[in-house]
Amino acid sequence: MSELPAFLLQDQGGKEYRFPGGRQSLICFVKEDCPTCNDVMPLLDALYCSLGEHLEVHVPGQTAQGNRELTERHALSVPLLDDSRLAVSFAYDIDTVPSLFLADTQGNELKRLVGFVREEWRELVESLGEVNVDWDALPEWRPGCGSLSVDPLISERLRAEAENSPLRARRIEVAAHDDEFEFMFDQGFSDGLPLVPPTPERVIRMLGGTSRDTQEVVAVMPPNMGDATVEKIAINAVMAGCRPEYLPVILAAVEAICTDEYNIHGVMATTMGASPVMVINGPVRQKLDMNMKLGALGQGNRANATIGRALRLAIRNIGGAHPGGTERSTLGNPMKFTMCFAEWEERNPWSPLHVERGFEASDSVVTIFTMTSGPTLMVDQDSRSGAQLAGSFGLCLESVFHPKAHFASETLVVVCPEHVDTFVRDGYDKVAIRARIQEVTARPVRDLIENDVSAVGFKKARAAQMEEPALNTLMPKFKSDDDIHLVVAGSDAGKFSGAFHGWATGEIGSISVSRKIEEV
Amino acid sequence: MSTVILDPTDERVPVERQITARTSEITGSVALLDISKPRGNVLLDRLEELLTERAPGIRVNRYAKPTFTKPAPDALRQQIRSDNDFIIEGLAD
Numbered sequence: 001m002s003e004l005p006a007f008l009l010q011d012q013g014g015k016e017y018r019f020p021g022g023r024q025s026l027i028c029f030v031k032e033d034c035p036t037c038n039d040v041m042p043l044l045d046a047l048y049c050s051l052g053e054h055l056e057v058h059v060p061g062q063t064a065q066g067n068r069e070l071t072e073r074h075a076l077s078v079p080l081l082d083d084s085r086l087a088v089s090f091a092y093d094i095d096t097v098p099s100l101f102l103a104d105t106q107g108n109e110l111k112r113l114v115g116f117v118r119e120e121w122r123e124l125v126e127s128l129g130e131v132n133v134d135w136d137a138l139p140e141w142r143p144g145c146g147s148l149s150v151d152p153l154i155s156e157r158l159r160a161e162a163e164n165s166p167l168r169a170r171r172i173e174v175a176a177h178d179d180e181f182e183f184m185f186d187q188g189f190s191d192g193l194p195l196v197p198p199t200p201e202r203v204i205r206m207l208g209g210t211s212r213d214t215q216e217v218v219a220v221m222p223p224n225m226g227d228a229t230v231e232k233i234a235i236n237a238v239m240a241g242c243r244p245e246y247l248p249v250i251l252a253a254v255e256a257i258c259t260d261e262y263n264i265h266g267v268m269a270t271t272m273g274a275s276p277v278m279v280i281n282g283p284v285r286q287k288l289d290m291n292m293k294l295g296a297l298g299q300g301n302r303a304n305a306t307i308g309r310a311l312r313l314a315i316r317n318i319g320g321a322h323p324g325g326t327e328r329s330t331l332g333n334p335m336k337f338t339m340c341f342a343e344w345e346e347r348n349p350w351s352p353l354h355v356e357r358g359f360e361a362s363d364s365v366v367t368i369f370t371m372t373s374g375p376t377l378m379v380d381q382d383s384r385s386g387a388q389l390a391g392s393f394g395l396c397l398e399s400v401f402h403p404k405a406h407f408a409s410e411t412l413v414v415v416c417p418e419h420v421d422t423f424v425r426d427g428y429d430k431v432a433i434r435a436r437i438q439e440v441t442a443r444p445v446r447d448l449i450e451n452d453v454s455a456v457g458f459k460k461a462r463a464a465q466m467e468e469p470a471l472n473t474l475m476p477k478f479k480s481d482d483d484i485h486l487v488v489a490g491s492d493a494g495k496f497s498g499a500f501h502g503w504a505t506g507e508i509g510s511i512s513v514s515r516k517i518e519e520v
Numbered sequence: 521m522s523t524v525i526l527d528p529t530d531e532r533v534p535v536e537r538q539i540t541a542r543t544s545e546i547t548g549s550v551a552l553l554d555i556s557k558p559r560g561n562v563l564l565d566r567l568e569e570l571l572t573e574r575a576p577g578i579r580v581n582r583y584a585k586p587t588f589t590k591p592a593p594d595a596l597r598q599q600i601r602s603d604n605d606f607i608i609e610g611l612a613d
Contacts, residue, residue: 170527172535180523187535189528198526226530235528317528 004101004109005091009060011079012067017058020107025056026128027101029089030080032066034145036116037098041074043121043133048078050131060088062097062148089149090158096144100124115144153201160200166207166214167200169231184239189317191309191337195239206234209244210251211520218251219258222265224320228254232318233310240310245520246288246303250310252366252515253278257311261511267370267503268321273329274503274510277371277412278308278340279487281354282364284517285342292342294491297375297414297498308338335371341489347417348488350430357514364517369412369485370510373400375498380419386428389419390436393497397477398441400501404448404457406441406475410483410502410512416490419497434481441477445470479505485512546575548605553592554584560610567608 004027008018019025028044030037048057060083061067067080083089092099095114102111102124113120118140125131148154160167174180180197184190196202207214207230214231221228230251237250257264257276267274280290291301299305321327329336345352345361354365376399380392393413401408415423423433445466448457463471478484483505490496503509527535550571552564568580583600585592592600600607 167526170531170535172525172527174523174525176522180525184525197523198528200524200526203526221530224530224532226532231526232528232530235526239528313528318530320530320532 002109004103004107005088006107007060007088007091009058009081009083009088011081012064012071013079015079017056017079017081019056019058020103020105021056022105023054023056024105024128025058025101025103025107027058027060027092027103029060029062029083029092029094029097029099029147030070031062031097031145031148032069034097036142036144038070038073039139039142040098040116040121041070041076043125043138045074045076045078046131046133047125047128051129052078055128062086062089086149086154086158087161089147090155090162094147095150097147098144099147102128116142156201156204160204165200167203167231168215168229169203169235171200188322189239189313191312191316193337195313196241198235198238202238203231203234206238206242206244206247207231209234209247209520210518212251212518218254221254221258221315221319222321223269223326224318226318226320228258228314228318233314236313236317237306237310240313241302241306242310243288243302243306246307246310248518248520249278249280249284249288249307249364249366250314252517253307253311253368254314256366256368256513256515257315259513262368262370262513263510264315264319264321265326267510268315268319268327270503271328271330272372272503273331273333273336274370274372275333275335275339276311277335277369277500278311279353279367279369279412280307280340280342280364280517281345281352281359281367282517283362284364285345287364290342292344292489296341296344296489297339304340304342305338308340311340312336312338333373339371341414343487344417344489347420347492349420349424350486353485353487354514356430359514359516364519365514366517367512367514369410369500369512370503371412371500372409372503374412374500375414376501378413378497378499379495380497381495384422386423386426386432387436389422390428390433391440393433393499394437394440394477397437397499400477400499402454402456404454406443406448406477407479408504410478410485410505412485412487412500412502414487414489414498414500416494416497417488417492418495420488422495430486431481433486434484437484438476438478438481442474444472444474446472448475546571546578546606549579549581549603551581551583551600551604551607553600553607553609554582555588555610556585557588557610563610564608 010016044059057078059078059080061080064082064084100113104110118138122135174183181194184195212230216230217227219228233254237247288303290303315321343352355361359365378393378396383389383392449463450457554560554564
């Protein structure tokens with residue numbers, strides 16, 4: 001025997017009714033536009049008139065206007081209680097009106113009837129006492145209607161407002177005369193573009209995208225060392241314009257950037273203007289309808305655009321990295337708004353990025369790379385061999401940081417499908433492409449010494465201490481072949497691959513990090 | 521009806537609108553804004569005298585809203601903002 005939720009409701013005149021009230025009680029939830037509820041209203045009224053001396057009869061109605069109309073239409077004596085906030089309907093977890101509950105004096109449930117089945121109601125009513133009802137005039141069976149408390153939009157508000165609501169974030173009331181969009185700009189929540197207001201209903205809906213606990217701390221985010229809870233990340237995802245199913249990607253991305261290896265603090269604080277690039281692999285790409293083909297690195301796809309934006313907003317709002325504060329980029333770059341795309345694995349003849357990085361092909365994975373420039377186009381419409389094309393890549397990649405800066409950074413190369421075909425024709429795999437890039441960019445140390453053209457490179461004093469063999473040593477552009485990350489994306493037409501130039505690599509800078517995305 | 525939104529930040533700063541940081545000295549241009557309520561100009565005339573006397577290097581610019589019953593027009597607000605470093609508004613009664 002379960003205890004029914006207590007409540008205190010008012011009738012239309014403002015009189016209060018409390019449950020449990022010390023007597024046996026009958027509670028029937030109704031709404032005005034439900035035909036079955038209209039069928040049973042005279043019966044409920046007869047119950048109230050005949051047994052009201054020893055039985056509490058509570059009839060919560062789900063709209064205030066509906067209560068007025070029902071009272072007038074059926075000339076009711078029984079007071080209809082105002083549950084237009086639907087809090088009591090929600091607490092009773094009803095799906096259908098009418099739903100009838102019989103409770104003992106302590107408020108324990110004795111009986112529950114859903115909809116209207118004449119024999120069930122008759123049995124219940126006759127067990128309570130003498131009531132004058134023309135049962136034959138009533139229908140044999142009526143299903144009832146959906147309770148307003150399970151209307152999708154309303155139920156999200158009710159879940160947000162309920163005592164056991166999963167939401168803990170501070171609630172901010174934006175005054176009626178204030179514009180919520182302007183308010184959010186004024187509060188500094190925005191990246192400069194309008195935000196979707198993170199109402200409790202929207203955040204509840206967003207949280208439906210993950211099975212993780214709302215208050216789980218996904219990461220501690222610098223520079224504020226703020227707790228990035230699932231809820232806080234969901235709030236930022238709402239503001240960015242995400243759909244709930246995008247949330248697991250963002251949660252995995254937050255985990256990835258807050259690692260010591262990735263070093264989001266340094267990425268945000270550097271005057272170089274670095275920013276995360278998110279590469280998505282695995283089945284989640286199709287599930288979220290992400291763009292990996294024509295214009296994959298550009299605008300126009302909601303998942304690509306808003307997932308990247310949500311990560312940036314989380315960094316701004318939870319981590320507290322604001323331009324002019326701890327974000328100190330000299331020029332900034334537009335990738336700081338958003339940069340997220342999917343790899344076109346099906347067009348990739350080699351291993352996709354996540355498999356190269358140790359995941360199963362069936363895993364969905366986010367990999368975060370730190371970029372400072374790009375995507376810089378590598379335009380080559382002429383090369384017909386793998387060696388020539390990879391050679392072109394190498395020449396273009398000379399400009400990473402500075403042509404005389406070797407061993408300084410890494411790169412994320414996005415190979416377009418037409419270039420893929422050229423490589424495939426020549427049997428060029430990723431190993432061969434990387435080796436060729438290193439080969440064509442290799443320069444003797446003596447060519448990398450500061451000179452009258454540019455002071456970047458080895459300092460003269462250091463070079464003066466080098467022996468001849470050391471000065472003749474060839475240095476490729478990248479310290480390791482592993483610093484050349486290769487993915488496939490873009491449309492089938494066009495011989496234009498792109499390269500993101502990295503930031504300081506290794507332990508002093510940022511190392512790319514991958515995280516598996518939760519399957520929901 | 522007011523809208524409720526959830527705080528996206530780590531909640532270390534109060535939500536109330538933050539007032540602009542106050543400085544310890546007045547320099548540059550000061551706007552005196554008359555909201556067009558009777559005798560507001562008397563108050564602002566006296567303030568202008570005092571400002572000119574005590575901070576001789578500053579420039580005082582006078583403005584008036586068309587009516588105290590409505591917010592200042594956009595053009596007026598933009599002009600005040602672009603031409604001044606400070607503003608003193610003779611607000612209500």
